[in-house]
Amino acid sequence: MAGKNNILSRKSVWYQCRSYVSTQPFKKAVAAQQVTVNGINTKDIYYKKIGNKLENDDKPAGWNEAKPFSMIPGPKPIPILGNIWRFFPGIGEYHNLGIVDLHKKITETYGEIAYFSGIFGKKPMVFCYNPDAMETISRNEGAWPVRYGMNAFVYYQKNIRKDVFQGIGGVLSTQGEEWFKIRSAVNKILMQPRTAEIADPDNLMPSDFQNELFKWTMESMAVIAYNKRIGVLDRNLDVNSKQQQFINSVLTMFDMSYKMDVLPSLWPYISTRNWRKFVNIMDTLTELNQKFIKECLESINPDSNIPDHERSVLERLLKTDRRIAITMTNDMLIAGIDTTGKTMASALYFLAKNPEKQEKLRQELKTYLPNKESVVNQDMIRASPYLKAVIKETTRLAPIAIGNLRSTVKDLVLSGYQIPKDTEVVSINILSSIDDKYFLKAQEFVPERWLRTTADEFSHKNVHPFASVPFGFGPRSCIGKRLANLELEVGLAKMIRNFQISWPHADAKFGATLLYGIQSPLRFKVVEVDN
Template sequence: MITAFIMKIRGVVYNFGKQKLSTCPVKDDVTVFNRQVYYQKLGSQQDFDSKPNDWDDALPFEKIPGPKPLPIIGNTFRFLPYIGDFYGVDLKELQRRFYKQYGRIAILKDLKVAKNIVLLYSPEDIEKLHRNEGVWPHREVLNSFTYYRNILRKDIFQGIGGVATVQGEDWFNIRSKVNPILMQPRMAHQYIDKMDEVAEDLVKRMRQLANRNKNREMPPDFIKELNKWALEAAGLIALDRRLGCLDDLVPDSETQKLVDYVIEMFWLIYQFDVLPSLWKYISTPLWKRYITVLDYITLTFVKYIDETAKNIGDKLQNKAEYEMSILERLLKLDPRIAKATAIDTLTAGIDTTGKTTGAALYFLARNPKVQTKLREELCRVLPTKETPVTKEILAETPYLKAVIKETTRFCPIAIVNIRKTLKDLVLGGYQIPKGTIVHTANGVLSLEEEHFVKSKEFIPERWIRNGEKEISCKNTHPFVFLPFGYGPRACLGKRLANMEMEIVLARIIRNLFLEWPHADMKFTTTLVHGVGDPLKLRVTEVDK
């Protein structure tokens, strides 16, 4: 009763995932023009109440192996300091331990963050899960983040908190509108020239930093420079403007604070939505800090968006759609959607793209033969350092794309994909009831020898079409490697993020040699997975 009363006061009432879903076909004729209506009908007509044919032959849910919970406190104690055997253990390492101890399916029961979490380590089961998620898949939201946007600051977001905060038809109504804008290759290609300029600025910045050190090493906090590059690139897409992130910024400057606060935001979300937390019941100093950080990020980005919208003004009325930028098209569609999507693009792109690029640079420095082979490819398509990057040039860089894929195999930003089952399923030979939270442990599977030959070695050649058969991943199960998720809820920014990384890696490797004269990099996991040690790359100039 007390808990319910507190939750009511806090206003945390979520109505996500209540749509009844089914995969039954709709009899109406379907055309491109009524596709949205078709999917709305399909979603509303789906019924996932029937049990699968193999349900009665499966083992009961209670028999799924996993650490035994204690009465009342469940398994939450395992994550607490001093008494918990999981405390301080990296999440990817914890998932790996579960795989070795329990096999292809495991469960964490009785947690504060979720009643039960099932972990899948079988690509066949992962495929089955995704094939049965319906047209409106339910991916668990970040509750503290959703509460901030939909409750605390609903005056700013006006009912549109973004695709990451909603489920069901509400999610579909937003996603179906932004997909044609953010996922089109043509929309991404219009930013290549400007992104190339930003990449060139990062190379200049790296030269400056190298010249300040007698060993020509990047500073211990070089990952911050990559985060600033990522914000600068995201600003082109979300705001149609340069932010000046790669200048020599003073610590208290607005831009530097934005970068620092976004990184802190990811860490705080991890504290409230991944680790056990009482934020729903009591306000703590850490919670107040979280709101301060989110307010600064939100209000600063809203200011930028409003300035851009004001500059655009009435120009939209006389502009053909094919000439419009992503922000212009979003503003024309719905200013509320434009605001939420722009803020998501700016915040989500900093730590994720920055860390993946940092990992790629580390692997290239750590594997000089791979770096040399990539540079040879780049020198063919970029004969001089000044040759501009174009979409035609990017199309001729298969090894560059393979390097990025191999980086995300070794170091995926998201080590799991999360779904809530919308029907009863049999997974791993066990009954999985409707409404169960399931984590697919793709980050662990991608480093297993049964799926990738020489899985602990950085070998981009495995991704080259018609490459060496001995190392090819052509026959690897397609649901082992899902770095951007799967299906309708796959990452919206996949195309843009890949293009940003292709351009910046092309510029860096074409201009600079990278070395790694240190011990092996440690990778860590909080809300995202990535480099955990100082990224002290040693750089020298490429002659021509």
Template sequence: MSYQRAMLVRSALLAGAKGNVLNIGLIERYASTVLQADVKSPEETEWNEAKSFDEIPGPRALPIIGNMFRFLPHIGEFGNQPVMEQMRNLKKQYGPIVKLDGIPHRRTVVFLFDPELSEKMYRMEGRWPTRIAMETMVQYREERPELYKGNYGLASSQGKDWHNFRSKVNQHMMQPRTIKPHVGQINEVAQDFIEKMRKLRDPETLELPKSFNNEMNKWALESICAIALDQRLGCLEFDLPTDSEPQIMINAVHDMFDLFYKLEILPSLWKVYRTRNLKKLFHCFDIMSGISKRYISLAREKLRESTSMGNEELSMLQRLVAIDEQTANVMIMDMMLAGIDTTSNAAASALYHIATNPQAQEKLHQEAAKVLPEKDSPVTYEALNKIPYTKACIKEALRMSPIAIGNLRTMQKDIVLEGYKIPSGIDVIACHGIMSQDPEQFPRPKEFIPERWLQGSEDNISAKAAHPFAYMPFGFGPRTCIGRRFAQLEMETLLTKVIRNFRVEWHHEPMKFKSRFIQTVASPLQIKLLDL
């Protein structure tokens, strides 16, 4: 018995003796209850000893004007910097945790630049992780109840609604065998794109045109449509008419991301009144929704005609339609939203890094030649399991040129990070785009070293030495990117086909990037293609 407990029992015994009442068991239970009331959990102790939320380092918001002036072009200290550079400077000035508030119509955000802090944050995300919804999309879907019926999809829903939708589609999107029915389609798209690249390059310089960035968008759109709509849209045809369905779709997707940036990131009054940009965005959604509905109807007819097919032979669209038409429509819209600009820019940056690293390119070519005996040999499902160096090149390109700065979570419980209180309801961003370029995590971070991702790589460069939460290009946990396998399929197939057919070179200034809703390639993708 502890000293404190013994003293409590002694006091109770003395009191009981005076009253001629001696119930030892009752006295001991009383003493135990009193002591337990004084004992606090480690979490409570940590919270009570932590510094306040207001003490978190960060730019100080000024009265009335807040912090917005710091991000204005030509005026603010961060005004003319890309988002990644802004994040680097915030980390440099304030440390591993930074609070940013005082931005009109925007919530306070805490940025994390340390993988251990990020891990602790993720471990507290709960069963149904929450993050800021794309509010313009929520608004659009709320205004069309006949189409969405309160089901807003993965990008816009939260809590149990999000969990229920994710549970419906997860088995059809995340399992490795999911990509198998689509390998042939994606190979055909890549082969057509190779032929188009040959025709697009300048006959004298052998360089691709300045407009090739848009051609990469067309490739990504054609690829995701082959998967999501189970149809070729015709995006890779030459001289597409301006009123053709593929060109209308391409324009809608391109405009959509620009408008997302203006409405969701930059200050906007769309919540006050229906702005011109909001109307434009809703028109883009209408275009995509209309085209999606038509192809869903076609998929439903094909499903009726293919009752003899095994489940593994069904396309992703057919599987979704088999759940219900509404789920299919919402999921396809989300795939279009997330699977075009992201994949095209990731593939473009990978091509750039390969073109500027001839030693890595030679290893890549040797690997491609083994799985593709001829230049026009198809990429097969089996071949995709035999290209570890290609996969390593993609990982390294995403490390050096991340598409997003990181992952956001809205805290559902109070948590202490770096000794500071983070109350429930606060938005926290784990900035993996910065962590993945930290020399403490990845030695020689500015060098393109695919070998760091391979088994048996040297200890001084191996990615295994990095904290597991430093690099997360596809997210973490239940909210990990649901289209990851399809994006990898598209990029692996394209890179294998390109390097099997060409030696790629870069003879321009280093690649520049710009920040829209995501980080995109800003420099013209004028890669030189030499036939092999």
């Protein structure tokens, strides 16, 4: 009986046809048609035609007109050395290039899409520089997006320290259904969180001011994860304290991950020096975090009447799965220090270099923070559009991740080329986010472009929505986005409300290994405002 509920989608029909091809009735029907003509088995032809028809029906629009995958431009590998020689001193065109400059070089040479292979120990990848292609990738990643990477981190959790993580990876390291289960368990909790003395006589911050920002982000993340202060901001914190050891270990871990998972490395095959150093660092992080967790668990009162939304992330996740709780709070502390700390440094730098923007933000903040002791709260943040615009503009100019990696879950057409399923593709967002083709005066710090009230050519409404995607897109976007923005909003509000910040030096240098940010010492000049 025909009816609305009996109409099958094209995809459903495809799967049913595919399933029917393997059944005995179908095979018998084909066998009855089988003859041999000039030595050619018609049964094989019949199967091939049916198979091709089913496959073609599942191809994306424009597939037949697109150029084959083999024609994607890119540096050609040579026998034995592949493309690794291009990074050699003296002869290599990519020698000593930072990762952003490397991608600028690739796109200048090959255009908006490039195929890169021939790097020992690394999978071939397709680099995409066009926002249209980035949108196609993002909108076709399925319900369970696949993103490989951080391989050393994954291997450590799942193989070296099974005693702690018990086979459970975090949202960074898992794929498919396992990732979906973990993400679902933590998503609601993490996406809806509750909410001048170190300067020298010239009011210049010390060269290690970046470390002070790392301390602040670690303490903030600990309060969210464990609902307790862990003493990172103590004025007399010893350089050998467990808190400082944790920060140092996080920075080293990211550096080692870059050397092993981005640069050519033999660690998947033999125990290299970097791998052994990485394991030692991860052991330090794991043991320190276990101490923090133990202290938190000892302070939990199961009989208290505290509302659930006011409890720590650890306590709330324990009700779901203890293994997930341990793994996720571990990942939160590791992932939240360097990332948010670098973004805060970038925001302060851009405001210091643009004093008129800084003053505009300060005047907005004074409306809701009339004096220096005023408390930053949720209502104040909601009513501060320029504060949010400053953060958005910061992450456009200095996104912590320069791109997003995906493994395609279906055939795609990108920039006019056929991209088969299971291809590693990387959207290099940082280049489009600073390209005048997509943003007016793209190299300038203009927070106004993100305000709803901006109706001129600067408005982000006139920009491709995928030209700047600092936190990713879709189900696998950054799960810590809300936490990071909350930290940045509170931190910037307090800093800019109370201090005038300037940069009396040459322009700072930005760069990236695994994460992008300022590489110059943060020697800000900080002067307290009068009122």
